[in-house]
Amino acid sequence: MGSGSETPGSAPSGEHARDGSRKPGPRSAPEHTDAFGAGLARLPSQARIWRRRALIVVLRVARLVRTGVDRIFPGIRYLLRSLQRRWRRSLQFRTVLTTLLLSISSFAIVGAYLSNQIANNLFQERLTQAESETRYNVKQVQDTFDGAQVTDQSSVITLVYDTLNAVEGRGSVIQRRYVFEAMPEQTKPRNRWVESRASDQLTISVIPPDLRKAVQDSGKEQFWASTEFPVGTEDRPGIAVGNKVTFNGTVYELYLIYDLNTAQQTLNEIQNVLWAGGAALILMIGAIAWYVTRNVVSPVSHAAVVSEKLAAGQLQERMVVKGEDEMARLGASFNHMAASLQEQITQLATLSQMQQRFVSDVSHELRTPLTTVRMAAEVLYDARDDFDPINKRSAELLYNQVERFQSLLADLLEISRFDAGVAMLDAEATDIVQLISHVMEGAAPVAEEYGSEMLLNAPEGSVVVEMDSRRIDRILRNLILNALEHGEGRPVNISVASTADAVAVTVRDHGIGMSPAEAARVFDRFWRADPARARTTGGSGLGLSIATEDTKLHNGWLQAWGNTGVGSSFRLTLPLKQGGTITKSPLPLEPADVALGSPGDHSVLVLGPGAAAVPKDPAAGDPDAVDSAPAGGPDSGAAPATDAEPAAAARAGTPEAARTGKQS
Amino acid sequence: MKARILVVDDDEALAEMIGIVLRNDGFEPVFCADGGQALDVFRSSKPDLVLLDLMLPGTDGIEVCRQIRSESDVPIVMLTAKSDTSDVVRGLESGADDYVPKPFKPAELVARVRARLRPGDQKAPETLRIADITIDVAGHLVSRGDERISLTPLEFDLLVALARKPWQVFTRELLLEQVWGYRHAADTRLVNVHVQRLRSKIERDPEAPEVVMTVRGVGYKAGS
Numbered sequence: 001m002g003s004g005s006e007t008p009g010s011a012p013s014g015e016h017a018r019d020g021s022r023k024p025g026p027r028s029a030p031e032h033t034d035a036f037g038a039g040l041a042r043l044p045s046q047a048r049i050w051r052r053r054a055l056i057v058v059l060r061v062a063r064l065v066r067t068g069v070d071r072i073f074p075g076i077r078y079l080l081r082s083l084q085r086r087w088r089r090s091l092q093f094r095t096v097l098t099t100l101l102l103s104i105s106s107f108a109i110v111g112a113y114l115s116n117q118i119a120n121n122l123f124q125e126r127l128t129q130a131e132s133e134t135r136y137n138v139k140q141v142q143d144t145f146d147g148a149q150v151t152d153q154s155s156v157i158t159l160v161y162d163t164l165n166a167v168e169g170r171g172s173v174i175q176r177r178y179v180f181e182a183m184p185e186q187t188k189p190r191n192r193w194v195e196s197r198a199s200d201q202l203t204i205s206v207i208p209p210d211l212r213k214a215v216q217d218s219g220k221e222q223f224w225a226s227t228e229f230p231v232g233t234e235d236r237p238g239i240a241v242g243n244k245v246t247f248n249g250t251v252y253e254l255y256l257i258y259d260l261n262t263a264q265q266t267l268n269e270i271q272n273v274l275w276a277g278g279a280a281l282i283l284m285i286g287a288i289a290w291y292v293t294r295n296v297v298s299p300v301s302h303a304a305v306v307s308e309k310l311a312a313g314q315l316q317e318r319m320v321v322k323g324e325d326e327m328a329r330l331g332a333s334f335n336h337m338a339a340s341l342q343e344q345i346t347q348l349a350t351l352s353q354m355q356q357r358f359v360s361d362v363s364h365e366l367r368t369p370l371t372t373v374r375m376a377a378e379v380l381y382d383a384r385d386d387f388d389p390i391n392k393r394s395a396e397l398l399y400n401q402v403e404r405f406q407s408l409l410a411d412l413l414e415i416s417r418f419d420a421g422v423a424m425l426d427a428e429a430t431d432i433v434q435l436i437s438h439v440m441e442g443a444a445p446v447a448e449e450y451g452s453e454m455l456l457n458a459p460e461g462s463v464v465v466e467m468d469s470r471r472i473d474r475i476l477r478n479l480i481l482n483a484l485e486h487g488e489g490r491p492v493n494i495s496v497a498s499t500a501d502a503v504a505v506t507v508r509d510h511g512i513g514m515s516p517a518e519a520a521r522v523f524d525r526f527w528r529a530d531p532a533r534a535r536t537t538g539g540s541g542l543g544l545s546i547a548t549e550d551t552k553l554h555n556g557w558l559q560a561w562g563n564t565g566v567g568s569s570f571r572l573t574l575p576l577k578q579g580g581t582i583t584k585s586p587l588p589l590e591p592a593d594v595a596l597g598s599p600g601d602h603s604v605l606v607l608g609p610g611a612a613a614v615p616k617d618p619a620a621g622d623p624d625a626v627d628s629a630p631a632g633g634p635d636s637g638a639a640p641a642t643d644a645e646p647a648a649a650a651r652a653g654t655p656e657a658a659r660t661g662k663q664s
Numbered sequence: 665m666k667a668r669i670l671v672v673d674d675d676e677a678l679a680e681m682i683g684i685v686l687r688n689d690g691f692e693p694v695f696c697a698d699g700g701q702a703l704d705v706f707r708s709s710k711p712d713l714v715l716l717d718l719m720l721p722g723t724d725g726i727e728v729c730r731q732i733r734s735e736s737d738v739p740i741v742m743l744t745a746k747s748d749t750s751d752v753v754r755g756l757e758s759g760a761d762d763y764v765p766k767p768f769k770p771a772e773l774v775a776r777v778r779a780r781l782r783p784g785d786q787k788a789p790e791t792l793r794i795a796d797i798t799i800d801v802a803g804h805l806v807s808r809g810d811e812r813i814s815l816t817p818l819e820f821d822l823l824v825a826l827a828r829k830p831w832q833v834f835t836r837e838l839l840l841e842q843v844w845g846y847r848h849a850a851d852t853r854l855v856n857v858h859v860q861r862l863r864s865k866i867e868r869d870p871e872a873p874e875v876v877m878t879v880r881g882v883g884y885k886a887g888s
Contacts, residue, residue, distance in 0.1 A: 367745040371767035375682070379684065379688070430881060431882065434835070464880075470852075
């Protein structure tokens with residue numbers, strides 16, 4: 001039951017619409033019957049249960065997410081990174097994602113606008129209806145009150161209550177609720193028996209104070225405001241329309257309250273439909289974007305795949321050309337390009353094959369007669385003592401020159417094999433120290449001839465290197481024989497040192513040496529330090545070039561250092577394992593005995609054949625102390641200077657020139 | 665008695681020159697210039713050793729080598745103008761015992777021929793064992809249990825060299841010296857190819873050898 005007390009401020013303030021017209025409403029008041037009115041009573045308890053369940057679910061999910069995030073944080077980071085990568089690398093992914101984001105935001109804007117418009121329209125419609133119904137009902141009430149016989153208290157109360165109850169409408173469903181209240185601050189006549197009256201559960205407090213004030217202050221005008229009122233345990237939105245009625249000399253405020261619940265539900269349903277439609281639309285837009293971009297992107301990625309294959313050497317790859325559009329034009333010109341590329345490369349490959357076959361044929365065709373000539377020369381040479389001096393000398397010359405011719409041919413064929421790219425590495429783990437000992441044994445007769453001593457400084461035990469021992473043997477034999485040849489009878493030092501990933505061998509002589517400029521060119525084919533110099537051992541001039549190529553096959557470095565009058569040093573650095581790379585050689589290129597003293601000493605450094613022990617071995621000192629990373633590649637033949645005497649470092653004109661500690 | 669040597673080479677000048685050198689050193693050369701006839705000449709002349717050029721008209725040297733090897737253990741030394749790995753290895757795999765790359769010195773050729781003709785040292789009756797293999801050195805017999813295993817003389821020498829010193833690891837260079845008679849390091853592929861051929865005959869599973877073991881980075885040794 002309603003009470004007369006007024007609690008201002010408790011109801012939400014609504015907006016007011018002033019409606020000056022006091023036309024009576026249509027005779028036939030619309031009779032809204034809420035079909036679901038019966039279910040309303042059960043809703044509050046169900047809602048409470050559902051709210052609690054939802055809360056539990058939310059809490060559980062939150063805990064799960066927190067532990068999950070802790071545990072799978074790396075996973076999430078990986079996911080994010082892979083998304084980022086896809087964003088960077090996939091045009092299609094980027095386009096589809098952008099399309100989706102743009103359509104979601106535009107749909108949100110359109111959806112908000114539509115939903116707002118619909119809500120307004122629904123409200124306006126209900127408001128118009130409420131106002132006209134109120135006008136009609138207020139008139140009815142006033143008419144009833146005007147024609148009433150005021151006799152005793154109980155009949156008056158009955159009359160007022162019946163009249164007001166009639167306002168609520170016929171049937172089981174309440175069409176509108178009312179609040180009936182005597183206006184405050186008026187003289188109270190003796191027979192004012194009714195103070196206030198309201199529909200079930202309502203009090204005057206549901207009426208916004210602003211509306212009350214407007215109704216109280218005006219004459220017989222109608223005002224409205226939005227409000228909320230309790231039904232059962234829930235608050236429902238509604239429209240309150242207020243006016244005044246007079247009864248028995250007392251002015252009453254009469255407010256009729258219309259339920260907006262149906263409108264709200266309609267709005268909710270419309271919004272749900274909008275959401276569902278929007279989601280479906282967005283999915284479809286995504287699918288369409290995916291399909292369209294796939295149509296555009298797939299030829300492009302096909303082109304990318306094909307060109308990658310082409311680049312990888314599958315020259316017969318071609319693009320599929322369909323239709324006459326831009327993609328087809330791209331495909332056609334791409335195929336044209338690929339065809340001409342293939343032609344060029346095939347031509348080159350054919351040339352290279354011809355070159356290889358030529359080398360192979362020359363090899364065979366030349367070697368067979370050369371073998372005959374050589375054997376014949378040797379037979380003659382062996383019998384030379386039976387000849388007269390002229391024939392004897394001829395036989396000797398023939399024998400020697402055939403030897404020289406043979407070694408020249410062998411070197412030429414070897415070089416051309418490198419040039420043709422058919423040289424293969426036959427690597428196997430072998431002890432390099434043992435190999436060096438073998439080479440030294442082989443070179444012993446030559447050393448004896450020159451009166452030089454060969455000194456090996458190697459770590460105890462073995463140094464196992466993955467290498468083609470035939471090639472390394474050839475390199476080292478070449479270096480040692482060179483050192484003996486140019487060593488002027490002074491000792492030749494051979495040093496070995498290794499680190500975890502590389503091994504270095506230096507061959508150092510103390511002979512005439514060479515200038516830095518010469519050291520830079522020493523690996524060039526047919527290059528001779530001094531063209532006028534007599535060829536004592538009659539080398540082909542290709543030995544060091546072949547050594548360079550052999551080193552290259554091993555991914556190693558071969559470098560030369562030289563100083564006129566002091567001697568020269570060659571350093572071979574190899575990775576311990578094939579496929580490994582060298583970052584730093586275990587031995588310094590510049591011999592430690594040169595690097596550590598003053599330049600003056602070195603220029604006069606003279607070592608007799610007996611002074612074998614004088615040169616300090618580089619391996620004996622700390623190799624790291626004077627080493628430096630090579631400036632050039634392994635094949636440049638450049639000799640990086642140590643830090644010992646940078647100021648005096650002489651640079652030759654070419655970038656790959658050797659640098660040494662002093663100018664000669 | 666002079667050892668008879670069949671020289672199979674299509675280059676007449678070279679064949680003649682080889683003949684001169686061989687005769688000079690006390691061998692009796694027999695010639696054949698065509699690969700297709702090599703097997704017939706081999707059968708009719710019954711040489712003690714074959715010098716075989718790898719490149720021949722008609723049937724090529726590798727095929728000739730295979731034919732001869734299929735019916736005889738006679739030592740075969742290849743003469744090759746190609747020193748490319750694949751050719752040498754193919755020649756060795758087809759059954760040749762050794763090779764001499766062109767151009768060679770007469771002394772080199774004679775040394776190789778002598779090394780392969782070297783009459784086995786007066787072998788005392790001796791029985792060696794590696795793993796489950798029994799070697800009767802004097803009888804030139806190799807067997808696993810009752811099963812006889814047929815080896816060429818070179819493979820036999822290789823196996824005996826390893827079996828005599830089961831405690832020693834043989835480097836390839838040492839084997840070249842002991843089995844092939846090289847004084848200085850030669851092509852170690854000779855050893856690799858022949859070890860593979862030996863394994864294919866005597867090992868139960870050549871992929872997991874038990875008789876001839878590899879010592880990584882050093883060489884080979886007899887299995888225990």
